Amino acid sequence: MELFTGLEGKLTKMKINVCESTEPFNPRSGDDFEYEVLVNPEQIQQKFSTVFDESQADGTTGADVRFRVQKPQNFETDLLFDGTGVLANSPLPGANILGLKTSETVDDQLTRFKNIVFKYNGDTHAPNLLQIQWGSFLFRGKLKDLTITYSLFKPDGSPLRAKAKCVFVESMADTLRAARERSESPDLTHVRILKDQENLPLMAHRIYKDPGYYREVAKANKLRSLRQIAVGTRIHFPPIDKTKR
Template sequence: MDDNGQLVKVLIHAYEDEEFRNKSGISPNPISLPVNPESFTQNFKVELNQQQGQGNQGTNPDYKGTKPEELKLDFIFDGTRTIEGYKYNGDDHSVKSELEIFMNTVYNMNGEIHRPHFLQVQWGNFMFPCILSNLDLNYTLFKPNGDPLRVKASTTFLNYVAQRERVARERRRSPDLTHVRQVKSGDRLDLMTHKIYKDSNYVTRVAKANGLTTFRKIKPGRELVFPPIDKRSQE
């Protein structure tokens, strides 16, 4: 529900660019899920190398990477007209027509970009930039002529971050580059150092780089430089 007590539907916006700036010209855009899911699942995965040496009983997993976040939504398309608040995206209220609109948005190839759309799943204030990675359609009810009357959709959306933004994020987090931070009230140099380098033992080097004779009292508002440090040379 929104602040006015109105039911907020899940929306799916379709874009033609990976930075989510140019909306697709398909209509309607965005589309609404006909019925909100009762819940949704976010899946986070860390990829580890768990190879075990011969004769060893345990493993010492090495970190390989963090996989993109997944969002899973299950909902239905229904043509029985018995569900209160059911939302149609087109004038033809058949399940077949609603499925076609949905597939054009999330799955079918856009001839302008030669791939399916980039998507933003929105539910109220929740926004998830993504692409569709999996779709299962389970047909459970039919009209006498064989047309579908109810279909359960199970979808998996994969979080998508544009290459330029991803590289920028990684550069901002990298301890191998110079960082500049403004001191806020309550900040401690050792904690700021640990946040960037994952090791507070470099605090004296940071203090020296900034001409500090003490790092216990730092004036708020001052900008501090955290220089690049090659940790391999310290080993």
Template sequence: MAKLMIDTYKDNSFSPTALIRSNAFVATINPTSFSIAYKTFQNTDQATGTSNTNAKYEKSLAPSLQIEFLFDDTGVTESNPGNTLINKLKKLKKVSSTTEENAVTKQITDFYGATGKFIGTIHKPGNVILRWGSSLASGASSNSAYEFKGILTDLTMEYKLFDSEGKPLRVVAKATFSESISPELMKTINNTNSPDLTHKRTVQDGDTLPIMTERIYGDSKYYLEVAKVNNLISFRQLKPGTELYFPPIEKTS
């Protein structure tokens, strides 16, 4: 099973040059769930003598991600992986650490180092990308089943179990991340499907040129112009994996 991974960046541009460390943290135990919170502000001021209000939109807060990480050094994770682990942990009464190095302490250090620790060279904690999905094994972050870009805003550690020497054997970390992306990246994301930009797309199985043109321009009638730009002899049979360019709409109309 692919593990949740966190990459650390210098800023919220999340550009390759801003990357501090890839896979700065890899979860030993995947979270069993996470939640996303969205919030909008509406002006609900109501005139005197009225019985209702005409709410007017003001702004939306950045989405926030709430997620729990389990750090465990009891040994049960090795024989009870996956979703059955939590039930096993609840029933476990007495355990002892058999490793010289305390795995929980290392996991916490790695996690906080990747998400919330002050970095002297940039004078702040890093920005992070949390990635989770089957494609993570190949390192293709853009194809992750789930991806969240933001900053750590809140972290609570609950120490649940200790060995005879007082070393922590189980800790639950409750973390909140707030989405944070640069204005430049936001503009790029918002304009991803703009017909006024040049787009590069990879042909997928089942794609046709009219279908791909419809996605970009909102109209399939430009497929002949796109075929000409890409020097396609036959636009009816596209080979999966081929990269095609879709120029700005005003240049093809």
């Protein structure tokens, strides 16, 4: 996890902030809107999923699967809650050596955590929109599942340690989603750099899903010969009206 822990510099802690419910969804600060983890997680998981229509006719041995949707990204991680105080002197990477609230019980920590990530927000009529940031990692979404496992107790039964297994689901504004989809659309001009082992028909197929449009691309870029295009050449792929072919 060197990508996120910043071992060569100042220790950075994973932070979870409540975001504004309307664009531009700025993260809010303060005890009621921000949670800094006690110990950075050992790992995080990102799950990406695409749904296809895999239906096929009876008696066939395969199918031309068709794209339906790409599901929102899922982010999973385990977070530690500790009330023993031993982490104040722990050599474990990520321990909150300076800012540990030793007087805060595990129940208090979990209540504060759940008030931010899980509690129903009466103003928005939904759980809070969250921003999770750690080093170069940035995620925006809502808590989907929370499983808390208690593993250490006082003689009176009060918990001294707990682990929260968190599953967050990505949340994206419609305007941002539409903008991202448009940026990948063949109806917009794209610029690509010609790489080794690439050719114009192959690149046209990637953009327009049809290699035959390489002629229009060559004309738009004023290319005289397809065999003499130097590696590293910037190729413009303009919008093409496929109905006129």
